Amino acid sequence: MRDAFFRAIEGAARADDRVIFLTADLGYKLFDPFAAANPGRCLNLGVAEANMIGVAAGLALEGFRPFAYSIAPFATARCLEQIRNSLCGMGLPVVVCGVGAGYAYGVNGATHHGVDDLGLMRALPGMTVLSPCDPRETAALVLATLALDGPAYLRLGRGRDPVLPGTDGPVTIGRPTVLREGREIALVATGGVASEALAGAEMLARDGADPLVLSAHTVKPLGSLVEVLADREVHTVLTVEEHGPYGGLHEALCADAMTERWRARILRASAPDRFVHDPASQGALRRRSGIDAASLAAALGEARC
Amino acid sequence: MGREQISTQELARRIRRHAVEMTSRGGSSHVGAVLSLADIVAVLYGRVLRVRPDEPRWPGRDRFILSKGHAGAGVYAALAETGFFPVEKLRTHYQDGSDLSGHVSHKGIPGVELSTGSLGHGLSVGCGMAYAAKLDGKPHRVFVLLSDGECDEGSNWEAILFAGHHKLDNLVAIIDYNKIQSLDRVSRTLALEPFAEKWQAFGWAVREIDGHDHAALEAALTEIPVEADKPTCVIAHTVKGKGVSFMENTVLWHYRTAKGDELEAALRELEGQP
Numbered sequence: 001m002r003d004a005f006f007r008a009i010e011g012a013a014r015a016d017d018r019v020i021f022l023t024a025d026l027g028y029k030l031f032d033p034f035a036a037a038n039p040g041r042c043l044n045l046g047v048a049e050a051n052m053i054g055v056a057a058g059l060a061l062e063g064f065r066p067f068a069y070s071i072a073p074f075a076t077a078r079c080l081e082q083i084r085n086s087l088c089g090m091g092l093p094v095v096v097c098g099v100g101a102g103y104a105y106g107v108n109g110a111t112h113h114g115v116d117d118l119g120l121m122r123a124l125p126g127m128t129v130l131s132p133c134d135p136r137e138t139a140a141l142v143l144a145t146l147a148l149d150g151p152a153y154l155r156l157g158r159g160r161d162p163v164l165p166g167t168d169g170p171v172t173i174g175r176p177t178v179l180r181e182g183r184e185i186a187l188v189a190t191g192g193v194a195s196e197a198l199a200g201a202e203m204l205a206r207d208g209a210d211p212l213v214l215s216a217h218t219v220k221p222l223g224s225l226v227e228v229l230a231d232r233e234v235h236t237v238l239t240v241e242e243h244g245p246y247g248g249l250h251e252a253l254c255a256d257a258m259t260e261r262w263r264a265r266i267l268r269a270s271a272p273d274r275f276v277h278d279p280a281s282q283g284a285l286r287r288r289s290g291i292d293a294a295s296l297a298a299a300l301g302e303a304r305c
Numbered sequence: 306m307g308r309e310q311i312s313t314q315e316l317a318r319r320i321r322r323h324a325v326e327m328t329s330r331g332g333s334s335h336v337g338a339v340l341s342l343a344d345i346v347a348v349l350y351g352r353v354l355r356v357r358p359d360e361p362r363w364p365g366r367d368r369f370i371l372s373k374g375h376a377g378a379g380v381y382a383a384l385a386e387t388g389f390f391p392v393e394k395l396r397t398h399y400q401d402g403s404d405l406s407g408h409v410s411h412k413g414i415p416g417v418e419l420s421t422g423s424l425g426h427g428l429s430v431g432c433g434m435a436y437a438a439k440l441d442g443k444p445h446r447v448f449v450l451l452s453d454g455e456c457d458e459g460s461n462w463e464a465i466l467f468a469g470h471h472k473l474d475n476l477v478a479i480i481d482y483n484k485i486q487s488l489d490r491v492s493r494t495l496a497l498e499p500f501a502e503k504w505q506a507f508g509w510a511v512r513e514i515d516g517h518d519h520a521a522l523e524a525a526l527t528e529i530p531v532e533a534d535k536p537t538c539v540i541a542h543t544v545k546g547k548g549v550s551f552m553e554n555t556v557l558w559h560y561r562t563a564k565g566d567e568l569e570a571a572l573r574e575l576e577g578q579p
Contacts, residue, residue: 020440040440041440043436045467046463046466046467048463048466048467050425050429050459050460050463051429051432051460051463051464051466051467053429054426054428054429054430054432054433054460054464055429055430055432055433055436055464055467056433057419057429057430057433058429058430058431058432058433058434058435058436058437059433059434059436059437060433061418061419061430061433061434061437062433062434062437062438062441063437064437064440081423081426082426082429082460085420085421085422085423085426086419086426086429086430089420090411090419090420
């Protein structure tokens with residue numbers, strides 16, 4: 001997903017000559033092709049995230065379209081007030097890019113886990129929050145941000161995220177991608193962990209179920225998510241996010257369901273509400289959190305019985 | 306617009322008078338901070354900034370950011386007195402429903418580039434604007450006015466490193482160095498000295514001046530850059546509460562609002578009456 005992001009940024013720069021890439025000293029070798037092709041439009045600001053966001057705001061005020069990149073917690077929590085005041089408060093079209101969604105930096109330790117970024121970004125007025133599930137959605141969403149007239153947060157996997165079926169069509173902000181058609185029961189995932197949801201759905205399908213699987217790549221605004229679920233007469237949903245239980249996809253969907261008076265059972269599979277001080281690989285931490293394919297299949301299978 | 310041409314001294318006097326009246330009417334704080342920077346802002350808007358009040362978004366304008374947003378009343382007053390919006394609008398400051406908020410706001414206010422209030426944000430944004438001007442080959446300058454207490458914020462030092470590294474000689478940081486922050490004197494809170502040397506060590510050209518001396522202000526702010534390939538820091542030594550004797554150099558008037566006899570006395574002093 002990260003490699004797809006950098007290729008997409010190169011495409012975005014070709015599409016819009018005001019695109020400029022900022023990094024807080026991360027992305028070793030990854031943006032070299034971009035820098036070579038776009039001299040002056042690639043800026044490493046050093047390990048200084050607060051200044052990076054301020055500089056991005058200044059550039060945006062002068063008509064540039066900055067993408068500001070770091071590891072998810074550093075790109076969001078470290079410089080939260082700069083994002084709040086200078087990007088959201090001023091309504092500027094800066095895309096904050098946080099790499100390492102969920103446990104992508106698993107064994108690096110809890111400081112690097114991106115498990116609260118969706119909640120932090122969703123809370124900010126005017127912020128569009130994007131969390132693509134695979135390289136194709138990532139590429140499409142990078143281009144889609146160029147049409148926004150306000151700030152966005154783009155949450156990225158670290159790498160090795162598989163290309164998923166269903167993401168080859170048009171990707172629209174606020175409209176979930178159907179990864180697997182189905183009815184009555186659904187897995188709604190955001191981010192690369194959607195691959196686990198899809199694999200879990202196939203396990204359930206082998207038992208005769210027909211689960212719908214969606215990539216909710218836009219976590220704010222959720223847009224047509226409830227409508228898509230209601231259209232398929234879904235009565236039981238399992239939300240899947242590599243993110244803590246607060247402020248993420250599950251809460252967002254519950255809130256929309258309540259306000260739209262859509263009645264369904266909405267279960268949650270997420271990272272736990274705690275720091276993981278005994279870290280492990282991403283796969284191991286997904287299993288530990290119950291957001292791996294087998295756990296998801298078991299959770300939804302149990303609920304529909 | 307056929308506006309009267311007034312001296313920077315007169316502009317500064319009007320800014321001070323507006324500030325005392327605005328903060329009194331609305332019951333807002335920070336009059337001491339506005340009186341401190343009145344001369345700086347008067348010289349900027351009266352003599353230095355290339356701006357067009359009738360065309361506030363003119364692309365060739367110099368950019369000005371008030372990073373110490375709590376002194377917004379002073380900038381509102383300067384903008385009104387130089388024709389960006391009617392002076393009468395100042396009467397709405399800090400009132401319910403007004404867009405003239407206590408901390409400076411860009412929304413609906415011609416001439417304000419950036420809303421601030423939380424400290425330590427303006428200089429980074431100014432860096433971005435100055436870097437953009439370099440990328441675009443544009444000759445305008447970017448001025449950012451900071452408080453001394455604001456320099457406690459680490460984000461400023463990230464920005465100071467950045468501007469020095471990138472040789473942003475179109476960027477000017479002005480420090481309203483009145484030596485008093487919210488609760489106490491700067492030297493007793495978090496000492497900044499040796500202050501000029503810090504900026505110099507980060508690659509900036511520094512000028513230290515009397516921040517109430519208009520000729521010195523104009524000289525320091527006009528010849529930009531002071532040194533080739535270096536951003537400029539103008540450390541303006543000021544007196545908090547300047548112009549109203551009982552407000553001068555006291556911590557009290559960071560938050561206190563002049564009412565009744567105090568208001569009358571302050572306005573009399575600013576009119577030059579005994």
